[in-house]
Amino acid sequence: MADLRLGLLLNAVSPAVGGVLVRGEKGTAKSTMVRALAGLLPEIATVDGCRFACDPAAPDPQCPDGPHHAPAAGERPAHLVELPVGVSEDRVVGSLDLERALAEGVKAYEPGLLARAHRGVLYIDEVNLLQDHLVDLLLDAAAMGRSYVEREGVSVRHAARFLLVGTMNPEEGELRPQLLDRFGLTVEIAATRDAAERAEVVRRRLAYDADPAGFADRFAGQERALAERITAARALLPEVELTDGALRQITAVCAAFEVDGLRADIVMARTAVALAAWAGRREVLEEDVRKAAQLALPHRRRRNPFDAPGLDEEQLDRTLQEHAPEDEDPEDDGPGPDGDGPDGGGQGPDGGGPDGGAPAPGDAPEDSVASTDPGSEPAAAQPGEAVPPQGPGGGRESAPVAAGDPYRTRLFAVQGTGKGAQGRRSPAETDGGHTIRARRPQGRLAHLHLSATLRAAAPHQVARGRQERALVLHRDDFREQVRRGRESNLVLFVVDASGSMAARQRMTAVKGAVLSLLMDAYQRRDKIGMVTFRGTGAELALPPTSSVEVGAARLEQLPTGGRTPLAAGLLRAHEVLRVERMRDPNRRPLLVVVTDGRATGGRDAVAQSHRAAGLLAAQGIASVVLDCESGPVRLGLSRTLAGHLGATAVTLDELRAEGVASLVRDSRSSAPRKAA
Structure with missing residues (x-):
């Protein structure tokens, strides 16, 4: 768990690193580790009464609760906001009271989870299961640092800069590449195979269940020390120097692994600076660059869709040595001034080995997954070779x-129109896509069809005693959009x-x-x-x-x-x-x-x-x-x-073949077509 611990702490020191994606098997306490981060984050100064956590030193000029002139300030803990996988779009970006907006002409806006996460942590458990249209919203907010709500002529926008932390089990599917690239760092974790460590985990869990308050008191001192170290590292961060030699190593590593774009270079630079600050140093060293590469590049290197993230450690070492600063001798196998060899064999920035105490992703050999078939040949055998054991x-x-x-x-x-989860295969009625018709709301009104609503209300205005410009609307007048998209x-x-x-x-x-x-x-x-x-x-x-x-x-x-x-x-x-x-x-x-x-x-x-x-x-x-x-x-x-x-x-x-148009669409499926 050392890499996960280090990745979370680096983001606490420098939120500009861009968050952490935690990949690992089920039952490894991924969520527990992430939730524990909230108690270590320093408090933030906010404008009193502002629902959008505006900074008193630099209030957001577009804040819906603003403008803030000489605001009164207070402090509160940074929020850790959890985004459930099944959350609706209006809970993410906020919701407008459409009835009041149309009937009274006022903006009645209720902030969503993105507003609450501003200047805090947005945590998504099982992020790989998040629906595509919600992923699109997160991509927009992460790219621009703002959330936009545009509905029926009513526009609201507010700041939404947050530390994005996601956990996922790779067995349940991978992330879209666009969202994957938005995570600054990625770590791979697995449960320990050491019996003594597993026993200690069970022992602590049972102790917590028996006395939660007493268990927390046992570690309160260590947590205070850790929080103080985060505060000290934040204060030191502006003083850390990223030398030209370290920067050349960063860019050379990114080029060697053929990562797309320049985001990897920037994230690596920020991570290396944060590592130096966490170690209490004012200069970035090669060991910081190496560790930054292990955390920032595995999910960004070019790979086939079915390849697991990871780095070639030998290629990383070779690139670092080839671009070492001129005043260092990469061929010197002796200990450095701090007792570290050229391969980073000494203490890492988090008190463990140079890798933070855990093996890097991708260290396992490519052929480590063996066939479970008892009659299969060893790896040296030729594919397709007959083997003595008999089949079932x-x-x-x-x-x-x-x-x-x-x-x-x-x-x-598939023929017909479905209602499944959003995807990119068969026609379906979805939350995304283009509008094809209007209907009476089924449950809460989410996507107002404005013109259809006005047409439904228009014949009744005289009978309802309409006066001046106000449009008299009743609940039965509202119509919602039916959108046609594609499902998975x-x-x-x-x-x-x-x-x-x-x-x-x-x-x-x-x-x-x-x-x-x-x-x-x-x-x-x-x-x-x-x-x-x-x-x-x-x-x-x-x-x-x-x-x-x-x-x-x-x-x-x-x-x-x-x-x-x-x-x-x-x-x-x-x-x-x-x-x-x-x-x-x-x-x-x-x-x-x-x-x-x-x-x-x-x-x-x-x-x-x-x-x-x-x-x-x-x-x-x-x-x-x-x-x-x-x-x-x-x-x-x-x-x-x-x-x-x-x-x-x-x-x-x-x-x-180019001549085949759509194989299943032309198949004789007996499923009846549904009217659009």
Whole structure:
């Protein structure tokens, strides 16, 4: 947890660093650590009575509660504002009383969470699950330092500069690159594997549950000392010198890792200065630059969507040595004046090692994820090589083969108009998008349709005794906008891993196609799941999740061999979709069956698979069959299966052919169209 502790403290010393993104497995006390930061932050001076935390020394001239002339000042603790994943847009930016605005002509504005977080901390737990339209609001506020509310001719704007802290479990999906870049630092954390440390964690938790106040008193002295050190570091921060040599190292490292833009250079410079101030020094050293790179660059380096964040430590050391200040000898292996070697082997700025006491993200070797298949070969084995162990159906297994290079696929969309979470795939009624019609409000009025409201009220003005210019409105007059956008879907892959698919070149192409579809799902913000079938049955290889990276990893590890229980795969998919429909009725599924159409395992195996396909078709599930049959003689089994599914059969070549427009949109889905 040392990197997380250090990252939070550096932001407390210098809020200009830009916040922290905390990535880690569940149950590692990410949220507990972040919430503990609030008690360490120095108090802030505010204008008395201002709901927007204006600084008395420099009040915001556009403050809705202003203007503030010679304001009375007071002090209060900096707020830590939590932004729930399911929060509504009006709670984020604030809400206008539209009835008063129209009927009385006054601005009745209630500040939102962005206003409350001004000059404090905005904390988002499970930030990767935040809806896209809320992410857009955060991006605007983080970029401009202001929040804008523009509704029906009423405009409100106020300052919104905050320290952005987010936590996430990578297994549940990644962040959009735009929001990822807004976090100054990122840290990877994991639960300790040391039994003694785990025992101490449990012991302290039980002690806290037994006596919360007494437990807090035990550490009150340490927390006061930590808060005083933050205050001292803040005071020292303006005096820290960023030398030309240190700045050259920063820019050289950013260039070496090919980060986009210049934000990384600026964040690294601010982080290195904060590290020096935290250590009580007035000059930035190489160890500060190195640590700043480990915190600020892993999420900014160029990488494929399925690559985990991380840095090449050898490349970092090499770049730092090549651009070391001229008065230092990078080849000297002896201790420096402070007892530190050239590789930063001494004390780091936080009292631990040069890395703050924790290994940097990406230190694990790239091939550290081993196949769980007992018959797979060691890493040195050639992909596709046959191995002695028998598969689950009594056939010979092949070790997993690598996927082919991913490519851009055509858009797959579900017919009709849905009401699912915002995304980029199928048409839906959403909070974003363009307005298509008006309707009476369903619940609280959120998006007023002004012209429709005026048309509804106009015929009744004489009867309501309208006088002068005021428009007499009743609650029944209000109309809300119905907006058409796009939703995300559940894309469930049903992958044939039987012996008929085991040819090395063929499986490489098939995996490349599925990997391409996974990348498409990542870009369109879908949930994905994966069912595989071979041998005697089918298994849920990946329960529905937002983490496309996990899906890509499971695909790489997929071995092949055994019989082809196609019916079992389809029935397992039907069960998975049934359960997911109960969990989230608004998220519509898209079934992608990857097979050559063969079915073995009994005399009526083909008939069973067709009956299973008919069961899915009866549920109105939009489907695509990815036809993997190859060779000069083709039996057309996949296309027969597609007919029973009510789906479109697409070959591997047609998946990226320019002539294919929209595969699923043209499929014979039985779901009825809804009127716009």
